[in-house]
Amino acid sequence: MTNKIFCSLFACVSGVLIGFLLLLFSDVSLASGNFIIVVLALFGVFIVNVVFKQLGNDTVEKLKVVKVEHDKLIEKIERYVLVQEDLLSEVIPIVKQQITTSGRHTEQEIAVLSQKFVEMSDHIGSLAANQQRDDEHLIDQLLMRSKAEIDSVITELGSLNVAEKAMIKEVRQLSEHTAQLDNMAKEVRDVADNINLLSLNAAIEAARAGEHGRGFAVVAEEVRRLAQSSSDTGARISATVNDINNSMGSALRTAELTSDTDSENIKSSGQCIEEVFNDIESTLNSFKENNAVLSESNELVQSQIFEVITALQFQDRVSQMLEHAEHNLDDLHTSILEQQQISLVERNPESINVEAMLQKMETRYTMPEELTQHRSAVSGEAEAETNEDKGNELSFF
Amino acid sequence: MAKTIMIVDDSASIRQVVSLTLKGAGFDVIDAVDGVDALKKLNGVKIHLLITDVNMPNMDGITLVGEAKKLAAYKFTPMMMLTTEAGDDKKQAGRAAGAKAWLVKPFQPPMLLAAVSKLILP
Numbered sequence: 001m002t003n004k005i006f007c008s009l010f011a012c013v014s015g016v017l018i019g020f021l022l023l024l025f026s027d028v029s030l031a032s033g034n035f036i037i038v039v040l041a042l043f044g045v046f047i048v049n050v051v052f053k054q055l056g057n058d059t060v061e062k063l064k065v066v067k068v069e070h071d072k073l074i075e076k077i078e079r080y081v082l083v084q085e086d087l088l089s090e091v092i093p094i095v096k097q098q099i100t101t102s103g104r105h106t107e108q109e110i111a112v113l114s115q116k117f118v119e120m121s122d123h124i125g126s127l128a129a130n131q132q133r134d135d136e137h138l139i140d141q142l143l144m145r146s147k148a149e150i151d152s153v154i155t156e157l158g159s160l161n162v163a164e165k166a167m168i169k170e171v172r173q174l175s176e177h178t179a180q181l182d183n184m185a186k187e188v189r190d191v192a193d194n195i196n197l198l199s200l201n202a203a204i205e206a207a208r209a210g211e212h213g214r215g216f217a218v219v220a221e222e223v224r225r226l227a228q229s230s231s232d233t234g235a236r237i238s239a240t241v242n243d244i245n246n247s248m249g250s251a252l253r254t255a256e257l258t259s260d261t262d263s264e265n266i267k268s269s270g271q272c273i274e275e276v277f278n279d280i281e282s283t284l285n286s287f288k289e290n291n292a293v294l295s296e297s298n299e300l301v302q303s304q305i306f307e308v309i310t311a312l313q314f315q316d317r318v319s320q321m322l323e324h325a326e327h328n329l330d331d332l333h334t335s336i337l338e339q340q341q342i343s344l345v346e347r348n349p350e351s352i353n354v355e356a357m358l359q360k361m362e363t364r365y366t367m368p369e370e371l372t373q374h375r376s377a378v379s380g381e382a383e384a385e386t387n388e389d390k391g392n393e394l395s396f397f
Numbered sequence: 398m399a400k401t402i403m404i405v406d407d408s409a410s411i412r413q414v415v416s417l418t419l420k421g422a423g424f425d426v427i428d429a430v431d432g433v434d435a436l437k438k439l440n441g442v443k444i445h446l447l448i449t450d451v452n453m454p455n456m457d458g459i460t461l462v463g464e465a466k467k468l469a470a471y472k473f474t475p476m477m478m479l480t481t482e483a484g485d486d487k488k489q490a491g492r493a494a495g496a497k498a499w500l501v502k503p504f505q506p507p508m509l510l511a512a513v514s515k516l517i518l519p
Binding site for chain 2: 396
């Protein structure tokens with residue numbers, strides 16, 4: 001509008017100027033001159049109006065074209081926004097479901113795995129230690145009892161042998177007694193012989209005495225007979241003693257022989273058994289050693305299994321991270337749904353607060369690592385090195 | 398008489414490791430999956446130490462410590478947190494509720510045993 005006024009004014013002024021010039025440099029009267037001036041001015045204004053109108057029409061035409069283009073573009077953008085929202089609405093729940101499933105799957109499988117390891121460890125523990133100790137204990141006891149019994153048998157045999165030798169000694173002593181008996185028997189015979197002689201002399205003297213000696217001769221005869229029977233008894237004792245000596249002698253010889261052989265046998269048997277026992281003992285000892293080694297390696301396996309179970313703690317962190325991812329996706333989905341409720345024309349970019357959403361995600365995290373990675377992702381850096389893993393940090397209050 | 402320790406955590410693998418560690422050291426172990434379950438199982442049972450996670454469904458660990466401390470039976474029972482959280486504000490909240498120690502997961506068994514031996518009731 002202002003342009004039009006200025007142009008009109010300019011046209012007027014030009015007209016007036018031309019009129020003036022005409023007045024000045026030609027023989028036109030003032031009245032005619034003024035008339036010309038007015039006409040020129042009006043003409044100028046008229047021309048300006050026509051030109052402007054034409055220009056206006058051109059602009060309107062152009063604007064119409066531009067508006068049509070503009071409307072098409074807006075429609076395209078609107079469709080694009082709706083399609084994009086649709087896509088996100090469809091995909092986010094799917095992704096969320098996948099995260100939930102993998103989280104649950106991991107948790108379950110790790111629990112099963114962990115339990116299996118615990119059972120393995122228990123199995124090795126109970127089987128190894130106690131069983132072996134019980135077996136060893138039993139074998140040890142068995143061995144000790146057998147050894148004790150065999151020792152007592154050997155002792156018994158030994159003492160039997162000793163008794164045998166003692167018996168032999170006694171028998172030898174007995175033969176000394178019989179020798180004495182024999183001497184005594186000989187003495188009896190000698191005495192009897194003497195008495196016999198004496199009685200013979202007495203009989204002779206009795207015969208010489210005649211009648212008076214007859215009584216005495218009878219006594220002498222009786223004495224002679226007694227002497228004779230004593231002599232016989234003495235001879236018989238000697239004979240018996242001789243027999244006893246003979247039997248004792250042969251018995252003694254046999255006993256001595258057996259005794260010596262027995263002694264030898266007992267000694268060699270004892271040695272044999274001793275050797276067998278030593279073999280068994282050394283076998284048992286190496287068995288015990290192997291047990292100890294086995295026990296040690298079992299314990300090692302158990303502690304390694306324990307380390308594995310400890311390492312399975314990672315599942316807890318994974319679960320938490322996945323849970324947070326799920327909630328983050330939920331927030332995103334909710335935001336989209338909320339926006340979809342509003343018609344496109346009424347929507348306001350300010351109503352989506354990216355900063356606030358990111359902040360909300362930050363408060364959700366439970367591990368320092370999550371926060372670090374979030375921030376480095378937001379600022380566009382490469383994935384940050386997680387060397388600020390604060391695991392195993394203990395503080396007392 | 399073996400001493401009893403309660404472990405509260407919603408993760409089975411954590412309960413597994415803690416249980417094995419403590420049982421290996423000669424303790425009896427009761428486990429629970431969250432704060433509500435823990436309170437149910439406590440029910441006057443004598444324990445010498447409570448170990449709990451922070452982030453759990455139904456009732457979190459810090460609330461659990463607060464609630465347990467209100468009960469006469471557990472007023473003097475030592476309690477510690479075992480969690481992935483390492484932030485100072487959370488630690489202060491735990492301390493305020495009555496926890497005596499804070500161990501960040503993942504943990505190594507010797508560290509847990511060190512904490513237990515320092516805190517446990519004689």
